[in-house]
Amino acid sequence: MAALKIGARGRGGMPLSFVIARYFAYAFAAFATAWLASLMVLSVLISAGFVYEASWGPANAREVAEGLARDGVCGQQDVPTAYRYLILNKDGNVLMTDLEGTRLEDAKEMARTALAADPGTVEIEGGGSGLTYAAFPLKGGGACALVSEYLPQWVSRDL
Known part of the structure; x- marks a missing residue:
């Protein structure tokens, strides 16, 4: 009986919507990081007098x-x-x-x-x-x- 309860409890896992939301958050974080890095590079180039x-x-x-x-x-x-x-x-x-x-x-x-x-x-x-x-x-x-x-x-x- 204990084995059935463990199996039943372990079956559900993470809902698909959470998996999708997690990867959406990863993609958004990657985009924000790339945007911030390009803005910082542009600021450095302006400060250095190249742009x-x-x-x-x-x-x-x-x-x-x-x-x-x-x-x-x-x-x-x-x-x-x-x-x-x-x-x-x-x-x-x-x-x-x-x-x-x-x-x-x-x-x-x-x-x-x-x-x-x-x-x-x-x-x-x-x-x-x-x-x-x-x-x-x-x-x-x-x-x-x-x-x-x-x-x-x-x-x-x-x-």
């Missing part, structure tokens, strides 16, 4: 534009990596760009408007979807438009 934080481009658009307008732009090495750029000559033709699609068209429109602006003028416009456009005339003639997206960016173009 611009997401808000760096929009927050510094005026200062960067004024510096580029004053010093001139010779190529992509002069433009911080937080920005995509468009450079027009004094006739409004594209000299250099790393933009494409609707961003290029919007930047062309702003840069052509900046061709007629007074030196030192910087026009900044939020383009929606986390985009910021800054357009300004260049010292030697021509105009430049910078486009920044609200995302972290590498400090160096080599990375």
